[in-house]
Amino acid sequence: xxxxxGQEPAASERIAAILRDEILSGKIAPGQRxxxxxxxxxxxxxxxxxxxxxxxxxxxxxxxxxxxxxARVPYLDINQVEVLYRMxxxxxxxxxxxxxxxxTEADFERLDEIQVRIEAGVDVQAFLELDREFHLLTYSHCxxxxxxxxxxxxxxxxxxxxxxxxxxxxxxxxxxxxxxxxLLLEALARQDSQDAERYLVGHIQRxxxxxxxxxxxxxx
Amino acid sequence: xxxxxGQEPAASERIAAILRDEILSGKIAPGQRxxxxxxxxxxxxxxxxxxxxxxxxxxxxxxxxxxxxxARVPYLDINQVEVLYRMxxxxxxxxxxxxxxxxTEADFERLDEIQVRIEAGVDVQAFLELDREFHLLTYSHCxxxxxxxxxxxxxxxxxxxxxxxxxxxxxxxxxxxxxxxxLLLEALARQDSQDAERYLVGHIQRxxxxxxxxxxxxxx
DNA sequence: TCGCTCGGGTTTGGATCCATAATTTAGTGC
DNA sequence: GCACTAAATTATGGATCCAAACCCGAGCGA
Numbered sequence: 495x496x497x498x499x500g501q502e503p504a505a506s507e508r509i510a511a512i513l514r515d516e517i518l519s520g521k522i523a524p525g526q527r528x529x530x531x532x533x534x535x536x537x538x539x540x541x542x543x544x545x546x547x548x549x550x551x552x553x554x555x556x557x558x559x560x561x562x563x564x565a566r567v568p569y570l571d572i573n574q575v576e577v578l579y580r581m582x583x584x585x586x587x588x589x590x591x592x593x594x595x596x597x598t599e600a601d602f603e604r605l606d607e608i609q610v611r612i613e614a615g616v617d618v619q620a621f622l623e624l625d626r627e628f629h630l631l632t633y634s635h636c637x638x639x640x641x642x643x644x645x646x647x648x649x650x651x652x653x654x655x656x657x658x659x660x661x662x663x664x665x666x667x668x669x670x671x672x673x674x675x676x677l678l679l680e681a682l683a684r685q686d687s688q689d690a691e692r693y694l695v696g697h698i699q700r701x702x703x704x705x706x707x708x709x710x711x712x713x714x
Numbered sequence: 715x716x717x718x719x720g721q722e723p724a725a726s727e728r729i730a731a732i733l734r735d736e737i738l739s740g741k742i743a744p745g746q747r748x749x750x751x752x753x754x755x756x757x758x759x760x761x762x763x764x765x766x767x768x769x770x771x772x773x774x775x776x777x778x779x780x781x782x783x784x785a786r787v788p789y790l791d792i793n794q795v796e797v798l799y800r801m802x803x804x805x806x807x808x809x810x811x812x813x814x815x816x817x818t819e820a821d822f823e824r825l826d827e828i829q830v831r832i833e834a835g836v837d838v839q840a841f842l843e844l845d846r847e848f849h850l851l852t853y854s855h856c857x858x859x860x861x862x863x864x865x866x867x868x869x870x871x872x873x874x875x876x877x878x879x880x881x882x883x884x885x886x887x888x889x890x891x892x893x894x895x896x897l898l899l900e901a902l903a904r905q906d907s908q909d910a911e912r913y914l915v916g917h918i919q920r921x922x923x924x925x926x927x928x929x930x931x932x933x934x
Numbered sequence: 935t936c937g938c939t940c941g942g943g944t945t946t947g948g949a950t951c952c953a954t955a956a957t958t959t960a961g962t963g964c
Numbered sequence: 965g966c967a968c969t970a971a972a973t974t975a976t977g978g979a980t981c982c983a984a985a986c987c988c989g990a991g992c993g994a
Contacts, residue, residue: 504781504977530946540979545946546769553773555860561724562946562985577812577858584804592797638797640775640871644864651860724947750976760949765976782955782976 506546509537510554513547517556517567518653519619525714528557528565555647568651572712575655579702582648586698587691589633589641594682594690596635602683605631609675612668618660622653628675632682658711659704670700726766729757730774733767737776737787738873739839745934748777748785775867788871792932795875799922802868806918807911809853809865814902814910816855822903825851829895832888838880842873848895852902878931879924890920 503511513533516522528548530541537544548565551557558568570578608628612621626649636642674697681689705711733753736742748768750761757764768785771777778788790798828848832841846869856862894917901909925931 506977507781529944531944541946542978542980546765546977549766549769549773553769561727563987564946574858574860577808577861580808581805581861581864584808585801588797588800588804638794640794640867641797641801644801644867647860647864726947751974761976762948762950766947784976 504543505539506543506550509533509539509543510547510550512537513551514554514556514650517551518650520654520657522567524567524569524654526567528567530564555651567654569714570651570655570712572706572709575652575712576702576706578648578652579698579705582645582652583695583698583702585641585645585648586629586633587694589636589645590690590694591687592638592641593633593636594685594687596637597632597682601631601634602679605679605682609672609679612675613672615665618657621660622657625671626653632678655705655711656701659701659708662708662711663704667704671697674700724763725759726763726770729753729759729763730767730770732757733771734774734776734870737771738870740874740877742787744787744789744874746787748787750784775871787874789934790871790875790932792926792929795872795932796922796926798868798872799918799925802865802872803915803918803922805861805865805868806849806853807914809856809861810910810914811907812858812861813853813856814905814907816857817852817902821851821854822899825899825902829892829899832895833892835885838877841880842877845891846873852898875925875931876921879928882928882931883924887924891917894920 513522513528522528530544530548533547534541534544548557548559552559552565556567557565559565605628608624608631612624612628616624630646630649633642633645674693678690678693678697681693733742733748742748750764750768753767754761754764768777768779772779772785776787777785779785825848828844828851832844832848836844850866850869853862853865894913898910898913898917901913
């Protein structure tokens with residue numbers, strides 16, 4: 495994650511990117527094991543760059559590695575996800591405040607475009623991708639890479655449960671998300687860090703509370 | 715970092731542990747490059763486990779890796795370290811609250827022993843190691859591995875600057891550290907999460923403010 | 935029938951060799 | 965003498981082969 499990537503993506507980076515997509519999109523589910531040889535053959539390389547890719551994804555919080563036993567997408571229980579959300583509640587406002595002053599006109603246009611699309615109504619997968627882009631874009635100018643990476647890790651490791659939640663609840667309470675996003679955008683446009691932090695924390699907190707009312711998501 | 719380590723430490727883990735010590739103790743300084751071959755020869759292995767170890771340390775926040783250019787201990791500027799401290803101020807109280815209820819009698823004895831040693835007066839290197847053990851031990855029962863790892867990463871990547879600070883200021887204001895540690899311990903013994911959080915945040919905040927008054931630490 | 939042990943097969947971990955990219959140095963032309 | 969170029973050196977990235985650890989099932993015995 496911390497790679498600056500010279501200019502050409504190394505094979506291990508390329509493989510890591512593909513696996514990352516497959517995990518985030520749910521094609522590879524929690525509990526599922528990653529077989530080095532299978533991945534190597536499927537992506538046309540030797541096992542070595544796959545091993546490096548697995549380390550990269552481990553650092554991204556997408557895989558857990560156990561010595562001599564391989565890598566798998568971790569199962570999380572409801573308590574762990576709760577704590578991950580509490581971490582988000584504390585870290586993301588910091589990233590937002592650090593990033594807000596540097597947001598450009600182009601960023602605001604893109605944020606508005608994303609929000610318009612979400613409001614137009616999209617399926618679960620599209621919503622998850624747009625929502626992720628929306629929030630990570632608001633943090634993108636945070637100058638501290640460690641903070642950006644930490645936030646990204648938190649989004650990564652909770653993505654599966656966000657999807658499961660959306661698939662259960664459907665679009666019923668989507669108007670709340672939209673209202674929160676709009677309020678956040680408006681505060682950002684005013685460069686009001688207090689309001690922005692308030693709306694962001696509320697947004698994450700509400701999601702955590704709703705999520706914890708669906709323990710069935712975590713039975714496996 | 716997330717390795718559960720079956721029973722026998724894999725070579726890559728062993729090498730990572732050695733390099734981690736060398737970086738944390740300052741034997742390898744920020745800016746210094748890690749040559750795979752040199753490490754491999756020095757530790758009696760091939761380059762391959764060294765490559766894995768480098769990935770592990772990258773995930774630990776101790777190295778930065780650039781494609782085709784190798785790994786080095788990152789330089790941080792004063793602003794980055796400030797943000798890392800603000801991250802600590804937000805994350806460590808969470809880890810502490812999650813861990814506090816599970817602290818055992820043996821933990822408290824060890825914490826007291828550490829604090830007694832610090833008060834007896836030790837050199838910089840010993841203080842850094844004891845202080846690290848002290849705080850990480852108070853978080854050690856936090857059930858969420860991601861949170862423990864995040865906190866450890868923050869300690870890792872700021873360790874060099876903590877040492878530089880201590881070497882400049884010496885033992886002059888050590889009584890403040892001791893008072894803060896004692897108040898924290900007492901609050902933990904009472905299972906008073908409010909007080910514990912208050913003292914911990916104050917402790918980290920004060921360090922951040924004192925550190926930011928020594929910008930000369932960050933000139934390289 | 936249940937549990938234990940001892941295989942065979944599968945999968946990960948490590949070593950060596952080769953390819954490729956970056957850096958440095960020597961050379962050449964102006 | 966300086967700047968640009970090209971070749972040699974150095975270091976990282978990748979492929980293949982071999983070793984060691986783990987997993988699963990068959991067979992044996994209580």
